[in-house]
Amino acid sequence: MPSRARARSYDPAKTRTAVIAQLRRVREAVGGLDETGLDAPTRLGDWTVRELIAHLGMAVRSVVRLLEQPAPPARQTTVTGWATATDAHADRIDADTRALAAGADPGELLERAEERFAETTSVAPGDRLLATRVGAMRLDDYLVTRCVELVVHADDLTAATGVPVAHDRQALATATRVLADALAAKAPGGSVEVRIPPFAVVQCVEGPRHTRGTPPNVVETDPLTWLRLATGRLTWAEALESAPLTASGDRADLSAHLPVLG
Known part of the structure; x- marks a missing residue:
């Protein structure tokens, strides 16, 4: 379990590989879409699939x-800091996404993005600082956030098109851990244990801290359900009713702390 005093570490080489692998899975799904598919609505406001693909690129x-x-x-922020700060830049992200979608072929956009990413990150040092929207971050940390973006929006793409977008295991693991750690940072404490097998376990929420034996307050779910909860695609009530989510104990209701990405 990651300490609340120390950030979780991610293997830079595995992260770079995961970004490329997940992007390729998106490209495979996008390659079969016609104009009708590209103009279909998504669960992201009034974005169409075309805008969603542009955002991924x-x-x-x-x-x-x-x-x-x-x-x-x-450096001004970390991976966890990024997860809680993106919502403040939503309007600018929306405008940039629409501009890109209006002037690019979706398939070509993703192809060029992969090529340039592979070329550039293969020689850039991991400690290179980047002036991101949410503050200066190390390159290695920013690549971790790209895994989150790709995994979350690949799920959005599946929901919009009905074409399953496979998840790279490493990318899915990374996204799951980032958002679990973001929950622990947003609701610090040790009274609730959140289990997302096989990728993450964190403790959160103020109250009596569990030290041994079976925790009195346990939440457990699968990675995709957790990602949807953590990003607001699924509410706590909806997950309890229809998703593989279990919550035991009088402190195990996490609805007040969700979503965490914003």
């Missing part, structure tokens, strides 16, 4: 764009 292209800019003088 932009998420990866941003790594290259940021590496082309001067490095900031000092």
